[in-house]
Amino acid sequence: MDHLFDVSLFASTLRLVTPILLAALGGAICARVGLFNVGLEGLILIGAFSAIVGNHFTGDVFASIIFAILCSVLFSMLFGYMSIHLRANVIVVGIALNFLALGLTTFSLRAIFDVKGAYYNKDMVGLPKWDIPVIKDIPWLGDVISGHSPLVYLSILLVIALHLFLFKTVTGFRLLAAGENPTAAKSLGIKVTRIQYGAVLMCGVLCGLAGSQLSLGNVTMFTEGMTSGRGFIALVATMLGQSNPIGVAASSLLFGFMDALSIRLQGFALPTHFTMMLPYVVTIAAMLFFKDKGYMQEARKANESSR
Amino acid sequence: MDKLVSFIRSMVQPLLAVIVGLAAGAIAIAVVGGSVPETYAEMWKGAFGSFYFFTNTLSRATPIILIGLGVALAFRAGFFNLGSEGQMVLGALSAALTAIYLPGPAWLKLIAALIAGIISGGIWSAFAGWLDAKYRMNLLITTLLLNYIATLFAGYIVSYPLKDRTGSAAMAQTMMIDKSVWLPKLFKGMSLHYGFIIAAVCAVLLFLFMRYTVKGYEIRMLGGNPLFASYGGVQRGKMMLLSMFVSGGFAGLAGSIEVLGTQYRYLDGALTTPGYAWSGIMATLLAGSHPLGTAIAAILLAALQTGGMGMERNTEVPLEVSNIIQAVLILFVSAKITYSFIKRRKAARS
Numbered sequence: 001m002d003h004l005f006d007v008s009l010f011a012s013t014l015r016l017v018t019p020i021l022l023a024a025l026g027g028a029i030c031a032r033v034g035l036f037n038v039g040l041e042g043l044i045l046i047g048a049f050s051a052i053v054g055n056h057f058t059g060d061v062f063a064s065i066i067f068a069i070l071c072s073v074l075f076s077m078l079f080g081y082m083s084i085h086l087r088a089n090v091i092v093v094g095i096a097l098n099f100l101a102l103g104l105t106t107f108s109l110r111a112i113f114d115v116k117g118a119y120y121n122k123d124m125v126g127l128p129k130w131d132i133p134v135i136k137d138i139p140w141l142g143d144v145i146s147g148h149s150p151l152v153y154l155s156i157l158l159v160i161a162l163h164l165f166l167f168k169t170v171t172g173f174r175l176l177a178a179g180e181n182p183t184a185a186k187s188l189g190i191k192v193t194r195i196q197y198g199a200v201l202m203c204g205v206l207c208g209l210a211g212s213q214l215s216l217g218n219v220t221m222f223t224e225g226m227t228s229g230r231g232f233i234a235l236v237a238t239m240l241g242q243s244n245p246i247g248v249a250a251s252s253l254l255f256g257f258m259d260a261l262s263i264r265l266q267g268f269a270l271p272t273h274f275t276m277m278l279p280y281v282v283t284i285a286a287m288l289f290f291k292d293k294g295y296m297q298e299a300r301k302a303n304e305s306s307r
Numbered sequence: 308m309d310k311l312v313s314f315i316r317s318m319v320q321p322l323l324a325v326i327v328g329l330a331a332g333a334i335a336i337a338v339v340g341g342s343v344p345e346t347y348a349e350m351w352k353g354a355f356g357s358f359y360f361f362t363n364t365l366s367r368a369t370p371i372i373l374i375g376l377g378v379a380l381a382f383r384a385g386f387f388n389l390g391s392e393g394q395m396v397l398g399a400l401s402a403a404l405t406a407i408y409l410p411g412p413a414w415l416k417l418i419a420a421l422i423a424g425i426i427s428g429g430i431w432s433a434f435a436g437w438l439d440a441k442y443r444m445n446l447l448i449t450t451l452l453l454n455y456i457a458t459l460f461a462g463y464i465v466s467y468p469l470k471d472r473t474g475s476a477a478m479a480q481t482m483m484i485d486k487s488v489w490l491p492k493l494f495k496g497m498s499l500h501y502g503f504i505i506a507a508v509c510a511v512l513l514f515l516f517m518r519y520t521v522k523g524y525e526i527r528m529l530g531g532n533p534l535f536a537s538y539g540g541v542q543r544g545k546m547m548l549l550s551m552f553v554s555g556g557f558a559g560l561a562g563s564i565e566v567l568g569t570q571y572r573y574l575d576g577a578l579t580t581p582g583y584a585w586s587g588i589m590a591t592l593l594a595g596s597h598p599l600g601t602a603i604a605a606i607l608l609a610a611l612q613t614g615g616m617g618m619e620r621n622t623e624v625p626l627e628v629s630n631i632i633q634a635v636l637i638l639f640v641s642a643k644i645t646y647s648f649i650k651r652r653k654a655a656r657s
Contacts, residue, residue, distance in 0.1 A: 036447075082638065091387060091389075091447065092592055092637065092640075093638065095585065095588065095589070095637070096589075096634050096635075096637040096638040097634075097638075099585070099589075099630060099633055099634035099637065100630075100631065100634035100635065100638065102627075102630060103627045103628075103629075103630025103631040103633070103634055104627075104631060106625070106627040106630070107335060107339075107625055107627035107628060107630070107631060110339065110625040110627070111338055111339045111625075116625070229455075232451065232455075235451075236448075236451075236452060239448055271463055271466070271467055273459045273460065273462055273463035273466070274459075274463070276455075276459055277455065277456050277459045277460070280452045280453075280455045280456050281456065283452055284438075284444075284449060284452055284453075287442075287444045287445075287448070287449070288442055288444065
């Protein structure tokens with residue numbers, strides 16, 4: 001067991017959790033304004049691909065992250081336009097967006113790089129690894145926390161920032177109100193549509209970051225459908241965390257830990273199915289205890305899913 | 308005359324969506340430097356060009372039709388069943404295991420396998436319905452979560468306890484089903500099997516059921532206006548369990564037919580990788596939950612996929628063009644659903 005729960009397990013948890021966490025925060029903002037964003041998977045994929053494209057043409061990490069954010073935002077705006085403006089069913093738009101992202105990225109992989117399956121180029125620069133000055137000298141903690149990409153640290157900061165934004169600022173309260181009861185919010189003169197667009201925009205930015213971490217963080221490459229369900233896991237993390245930034249962070253950590261543990265167990269040739277299953281079982285069990293909040297019911301009414 | 312007009316009107320939007328989708332595909336083809344008419348001609352040939360390709364398309368459409376029908380039924384009742392994938396996988400697994408391990412004559416095994424598939428898919432789906440009816444857990448989310456649990460569970464079963472250890476291939480799969488239990492092929496040397504007939508019959512039956520039976524009317528009423536339905540004496544919880552069971556049963560049947568007619572074993576990932584479940588949901592959306600329309604839309608989507616493969620064989624244009632066409636198609640069709648949704652909302656308010 002000593003080998004199982006060593007330092008690198010926790011370090012890889014932190015690495016694996018970042019894309020999920022960033023996307024889940026985006027999903028949480030969307031859920032808070034009454035849009036249930038199933039398209040997270042597609043948005044991350046777009047982000048991951050455009051980060052590689054940006055990296056290939058500019059050779060600069062910062063520029064490629066900006067490019068990834070721009071592309072993801074463009075797509076999330078499409079999501080927003082369809083679901084807010086045209087009042088299309090959010091779930092349907094999300095599903096279509098996932099397919100569009102998968103098709104477009106694989107297609108562009110062929111069109112731009114003329115390769116199939118995966119693109120890798122040794123000239124590309126990955127995200128730098130940051131060593132945190134003081135913490136890196138602490139024996140155990142230093143190995144776990146230090147030496148990650150800036151996006152890992154950014155995601156932790158974003159959790160706190162988002163929490164403060166949602167619950168301590170006026171704009172945050174307006175955002176919550178827009179999701180909690182759009183009609184009441186409208187009667188107070190809050191521009192619900194504008195707030196929804198704002199939320200979708202933020203979600204796009206976060207998914208762009210998530211994608212960049214995915215394709216530039218651990219490995220510097222892009223493979224077809226490299227999100228492999230992470231967007232849906234992020235969606236589940238959003239729900240388990242009750243769309244509350246801190247809660248979302250905690251549930252993302254759980255999922256990331258399970259992910260890292262599964263990879264580790266594979267190394268020991270042990271069945272990984274149940275460890276991978278656990279997050280979903282936990283989420284279902286958690287749904288029993290945390291009853292739906294008002295904004296979720298509004299979201300549900302809007303997407304006519306259940307009743 | 309009125310009927311004709313409303314029929315034409317209902318066809319306009321899907322046709323428009325198809326045209327927009329093809330236009331998006333044309334742009335993509337032009338971007339990679341292919342000739343648009345030539346590529347579409349290859350695509351057509353790959354899907355319908357010869358009898359062989361045509362039957363190939365139909366056999367790919369078979370699971371999509373069945374899943375689409377299940378989703379359509381749930382959708383009509385007002386429930387968004389995103390769990391077809393898990394239901395299909397469990398159906399496929401139990402059909403494979405029944406066909407392998409049940410003693411008895413071949414015809415009994417075949418029928419038992421199909422029934423086992425339907426029941427296990429149905430129970431998995433009804434479980435989500437039960438969670439919603441009893442604990443008010445959002446059906447959309449539970450069905451999505453149960454997908455993962457089902458596929459991982461099936462993956463575990465075929466990688467450890469019931470893994471095929473006879474062959475040399477170290478794949479996560481069950482043993483091969485005995486040849487006598489296979490669903491017979493419709494034509495010699497073609498991939499099309501009797502499953503397609505089952506799917507087609509199911510589409511017609513579902514259409515008749517929804518249209519002419521009391522239960523069908525109750526289901527439509529529940530989806531159209533839940534308050535009115537409960538006022539009319541429809542028990543929502545019971546109806547939910549029933550419609551979710553049938554909906555999952557269709558998905559389970561899709562999985563078992565795919566196993567008994569094409570794969571002849573449960574191979575981990577063989578049903579999830581082609582994305583049958585999502586295609587089925589898309590077919591339903593495309594047809595606005597009309598059973599016969601769903602079947603046609605499923606064939607259309609299957610044709611896009613097989614056509615895309617043909618296109619890739621013969622031209623330089625990559626297969627993913629058909630994915631782009633599919634996605635754009637759905638994106639535009641969703642505007643139609645919006646329209647009917649607004650109508651429904653108005654009805655609910657007044």
